[in-house]
Amino acid sequence: MAQLHGSLEDQGLSSMTFLNEVAGRYPDAVSFAAGRPFEDDFDPEDIHRYLRAYCRYLAQERGFGSAEVRRTLYQYGRTKGIINELVARNLDIDEDIHVHPEAIVVTVGCQEAMVLALRALKSEGNDVLLAIAPTYVGLTGAARLVDMRVLTVPGGPRGADLEGLAERVREARRAGLRPRACYVMPDFANPSGVSMDLAVRHALLDFADDNDLLLLEDNPYGLFHGENDRLPTLKSLDARRRVIYLGSYAKTALPGARIGYIIADQTVQDAQGHSGLLADQLAKIKSMLTVNTSPIAQAVVAGKLLENGCSLASANDAARQRYARQMRQLLTGLSARFGGASGLPGVEWNEPSGGFFVVLSLPFPADDELLEYSAREYRLLWTPMHHFYGGTGGHYQLRLCVSLVSGPQIETGLDRLHALVHDRMRRATAAAMKDAYNRLEFAPLKYSLTRQ
């Protein structure tokens, strides 16, 4: 191990391994841990229909002959992707983002998009990335792969602390570091569940411009806002081209296609003064990383887009309502068990209006040992938040995910959570009392306590 790359010693990695391993050992547990999308609406036949829809589009809208259709599905295809035009249409309709298809690179999920961006930006040894804590573990992983240090600033209840970020940039520059970009998830962030309000979004864009930074906007959950709650993405407000947008179809189309994308409409100039799109540079990196994204997988997502007039907003209506319902049930259930009169000191949670995640704070450590105990004794899974802080925080918090649980399962899960919390608090109280007892030095009092 000592002779392999340092990323393999990453805390986040062993965390994921540990979490998967615990989940694997208790398959019958109620899981508030898994962050996968709900799958029951999917039918394997959909894949066939999507593929046919894409082939029809190639023939009818693009005028491809059968040899060209065959080549499109069979051969490698270009590095930048083959469905960029449909992605651009989708962004236009669903996100109010208007970009040229050539400013988009289709990627193997959003994870590859992150790696492309970070690989391009990590040029010198002192290049660093800013991120909001708690941070999505995929981001920290991508940064480790390219040996890029991540400086985190707690996001707080509004999702970003602009003062804190600015101070961090100054600090970093004084220390000889070069902050290149700041990673943000403005909508239903993973893991905090927090969404940024419009003022924070504008402030972030100003901050990026003032400090000559890029923003990496990651938006896998934005479509799960209610229609009236949706705020503009940073990219749709990005008049100054400060935003690189990381897109994912995993939650809104089909995780199994592994299709994501990156928008990079910034201008890059070479030594000869020629200028081009940053997207073209990212495509070059992709040519060394995966060459191209499977055209078959791209065709599947394209077919789903085509079936829905390139809008996934309405296609996800049922899913959005389901997740919102599950979120409401979870929040109501938390209130009923831990709120008001039945409240316990130190038990608190945030109340996202949708998305997948809620963060619960506890008056005792929510660590790996407690998760193990929770799984074994209560058949209940959740995610310790310290994994998202790289060990620097979140020790008393856990993440609850609502995407895969519904109806009575949520109630059962919450009952178990309630029992676990009371169990642990009793044990904590008992331990504290035992500790106090052991410290007592007046023997007659000890004797009288023991006899009670």
Place this chain on the structure above:
Amino acid sequence: MAQLHGSLEDQGLSSMTFLNEVAGRYPDAVSFAAGRPFEDDFDPEDIHRYLRAYCRYLAQERGFGSAEVRRTLYQYGRTKGIINELVARNLDIDEDIHVHPEAIVVTVGCQEAMVLALRALKSEGNDVLLAIAPTYVGLTGAARLVDMRVLTVPGGPRGADLEGLAERVREARRAGLRPRACYVMPDFANPSGVSMDLAVRHALLDFADDNDLLLLEDNPYGLFHGENDRLPTLKSLDARRRVIYLGSYAKTALPGARIGYIIADQTVQDAQGHSGLLADQLAKIKSMLTVNTSPIAQAVVAGKLLENGCSLASANDAARQRYARQMRQLLTGLSARFGGASGLPGVEWNEPSGGFFVVLSLPFPADDELLEYSAREYRLLWTPMHHFYGGTGGHYQLRLCVSLVSGPQIETGLDRLHALVHDRMRRATAAAMKDAYNRLEFAPLKYSLTRQ
């Protein structure tokens, strides 16, 4: 550009961009450049059939219920891959390689497999990779991405120069470098077309063991040997676990699925003394790079494997014969035009028994300028070999690929090549004469020459 990662300044990258760009401008040219597999045997309906074959296998052989089948195609799936068992069967039958499915990581094409291996091995700044020149550009690209230097040693007519390699290792170690592995393509190498004989293969394995190195064996073309010409892969001879095997289904199944894999059955020990497979470490890197390979794309390749009893050897019989026929036609055509009595001094080529590639040496530079001229004046495309030497050689060589050309096209292409060579030699002679004339200082002789 100066603020982006150094890999973007890579010579090989701009080469590929340049080559694609030239090919794009002359779509009607005869192309000995493109290295894609022949596609006419493919029908888009095959994809549907493969998917159904895989679903049937899940239900019948693995006992999956319909919910499990749905989940397998729809959700992310595990990082290591979901078709490892079928890949292992395939290796057992076609390659005489016997590995546990858990020693395999399924990747997004062979390119990702290379990145995984190099990312794991590039731990310290002085870690370097050995490779045989000329070298596949995908390998140099992957190395650039992880900032790993590549030391090349000319392969020569037998595909590897063991003395040269050993000397290079000694040199590197004297210079404080740490060679970690040597990249080799023992069968129909890209771009040289050369295959290694059995003695060279054994010598390579000994060399790796003697020098405490790993071998990265890349084998996209092995199945295109005639049944009686096939030699064992390094991995099948790898009693000492020195070989990491990079597999590709692009040429033998379906490029558009982008499915490759890596075998890493070496043992890795952590600081606590626990040991596990190197494959598990590579999977961790994959979790930070692409998370997992599209299950849908994996299912397509799995279906093709299942339809053929997990052997692609016989499934590729027709393709193999086609490529061999095209190779023979090309070699015969080269002989007819440039061999024997019609021979031109300095025009030479190697004679692979199959595969995709032949290297032609010329008495004048086969550079990008000549390719541009060849495309414009003769509608003929090929690949300048200097791109595979990182600028350190191959300036008088070009690569001819036979995979996409057949019958009369080959003859037309060779006629154009012949015309190009004569054209250039005439120009070279004329230039040499003009140069000689200009150097003449005896005016009466100049005058008499001009009057002729």
